[in-house]
Amino acid sequence: MAEIDITRIAGNIGAMNALNSLQGINKQLATYQTRLATGKRINSAADDPAGLSIATKLQSRSEGLKVALGNIGDAKNLLAVAESGLSRINDILLQMRNKALQGASDTMGSAERDIIKTQLTAFAAQIDDLVDQTKWNDTKLLDSTTDFRFQTGADSSDAITFTAISGIKAADLEVEPSGITTGSATAAEFTTYLGKVESAMTTINTKMSNLGSLIGRLSFKEDQVAAAQINVEAAYNRIMNANMAEEQVNASKYLILQQTATAMLAQANTAPQFLLSLFR
Structure with missing residues (x-):
């Protein structure tokens, strides 16, 4: 600060020093008032260039994690739809097994066995209907040849793949009662058919188990991403927002x-x- 000499009136150094101080104060006051008005510590790149760079990256990651959380929720809903379809197929197979057990007993005559075969045919058709109608966004979930990819993180490589479910139509499961002779069915035919139904139930149960494991994994992933998003948001808040x-x-x-x-x-x-x- 320049030395004041009040005997030289052509230049008022004291006033100039006071004015310079006032200008600096006004500048600082404007900065704090802007922070109070916006709630942000960094309102321009000049305020903190390095901090702004870090905060921008943190904000981008936080937003990405929010989207990933939504993706995980949608993925769990998709898998829940598929699980519901498999569960209904398993219920139908259980009924088919019970009917096969009835037909395998010689207490049933030819007429009763024909009725049972008719029921089994209807059950097999319902399995096919379930496979065709279990969809997500017009995409079949139980008769697909393409795997599903779920983006479950903020990075492009952070994804989980759901292996497509296929081969569970009645013909694929071999539960169509074509091997049962109409009008002269025998207990042996129903016994053979019973083994096919039990094999089909094992197949469906295995697929349901795999589906349940994936849903469980997604639940843990959801907790992980939620915690990560909170931590990233806290870091962004500490750098970008004003106290x-x-x-x-x-x-x-x-x-x-x-x-x-x-x-x-x-x-x-x-x-x-x-x-x-x-x-x-």
């Missing part, structure tokens, strides 16, 4: 300094007037 209590304290301090600097500038402007007494 309102601290900013208010600083703003109050500079408001007072603004008033005192203004008063000192006024005094500095009038200081050279005492020299007039030398000319009286």
